[in-house]
């Protein structure tokens with residue numbers, strides 16, 4: 396598939412190597428993967444993959460997993476060893492941040508090493524799960540945060556894990572996508588788990604892989620992995636929104652080669668309840684071919700206002716780890732409206748944080764925020780440039796209702812050729828998509844009870860039973876529409 400991104404981790408490393416950096420600080424908890432990646436990239440001026448020496452305080456110096464004959468003494472010893480080494484090579488130092496922290500001598504020797512590296516093509520990599528850079532070395536060290544494995548790396552894991560029975564290319568692609576957001580180690584573990592459970596790797600393994608991911612995200616409890624993304628054909632009407640998404644998908648995929656300003660960052664969807672905001676969030680993930688994560692706003696506020704700020708920031712940071720992905724802030728104003736007066740300060744700070752985070756988040760994250768009452772949101776949230784677009788999702792018109800009836804009938808295996816969908820669409824004026832779906836379910840239920848195929852008469856009855864929200868809550872719907880009129884773009888073409 397052309398949508399498959401290139402291996403972004405290799406690209407990130409190649410960038411610093413090509414820039415001729417001799418001292419690299421690599422932030423990752425995946426040391427083995429880092430060793431493997433460095434072992435695959437020729438150093439500048441060479442066309443062969445380099446030797447990779449690995450050093451740690453506990454295991455000493457190793458190459459290819461075996462202890463070397465010469466064993467340098469301690470952190471100072473390994474740096475001296477590198478300085479005097481004669482050939483091009485990569486030296487990966489595990490957890491060396493600890494060694495630099497309390498020794499001025501070590502920090503000085505590292506700077507010598509930068510010079511020695513430039514001269515002879517040697518590269519030293521400090522590998523650590525945390526970012527702890529001594530300020531005096533900031534300029535000498537190239538900092539790289541190793542991205543989590545992308546689809547390409549994960550496809551390799553899938554193929555390797557399948558043993559002799561290599562799965563279909565389509566399945567490999569889908570399985571790899573289901574693994575996105577995991578480290579390589581976690582992905583391998585998930586694959587082994589699936590293999591022992593069902594003995595093969597095909598589409599039926601996907602739920603097992605997703606379970607592994609759910610466990611990962613559940614560690615924080617603030618973010619929920621949403622396994623059921625939706626295809627664009629499941630969303631009736633809303634053509635303007637759908638076209639917008641199709642165009643942005645290509646831009647999003649080309650993000651590595653684009654200036655940050657034009658990489659799609661997110662949308663805010665507002666509108667009448669039951670008209671498909673949540674469904675649209677699932678469709679966005681489907682269209683972009685990305686995993687979907689929902690930030691649980693009520694969980695964030697459940698622990699009280701004092702904690703909310705910290706938890707919200709933590710949720711946002713966790714999301715950075717799972718890029719590329721769609722992050723869904725569902726009913727973002729909900730938490731807001733339920734809080735009382737003294738919440739104002741906290742809410743301001745949380746939304747302030749959110750907006751800054753929107754600007755700084757890695758370009759591989761696309762934000763989908765939904766709101767029923769957009770008028771409760773602070774004005775700066777709507778200012779141009781925060782979101783790429785603010786969409787207003789209105790009650791569906793005649794043509795859209797027809798489409799929505801069709802979608803829900805077909806999805807339930809009903810043959811629509813003998814049904815008068817036009818009549819249904821006309822009679823359901825003012826209905827939401829959710830109400831149309833309800834109507835379809837009650838018609839099918841009635842037909843089932845009578846043990847007959849679904850007919851127009853079942854719909855006559857079902858259409859009479861439902862009193863649409865737009866009638867019971869006429870004023871509120873009117874208010875939302877009026878408010879959105881000049882502040883948001885209609886998700887449907889006609890006004």
Ligand SMILES: Nc1ncnc2c1ncn2[C@@H]1O[C@H](COP(=O)(O)OP(=O)(O)O)[C@@H](O)[C@H]1O
Pocket residue numbers: 629630631632633666667668669670671672673674675799802827828829830832
């Ligand atoms: N435009 C639509 N096309 C197809 N189904 C829809 C549409 N709008 C709503 N529905 C149906 O109603 C359900 C509820 O809609 P939802 O997306 O949760 O509404 P909201 O989040 O705006 O309150 C959806 O899961 C879907 O089955």
Ligand SMILES: [Mg+2]
Pocket residue numbers: 672673674765
């Ligand atoms: Mg919703």
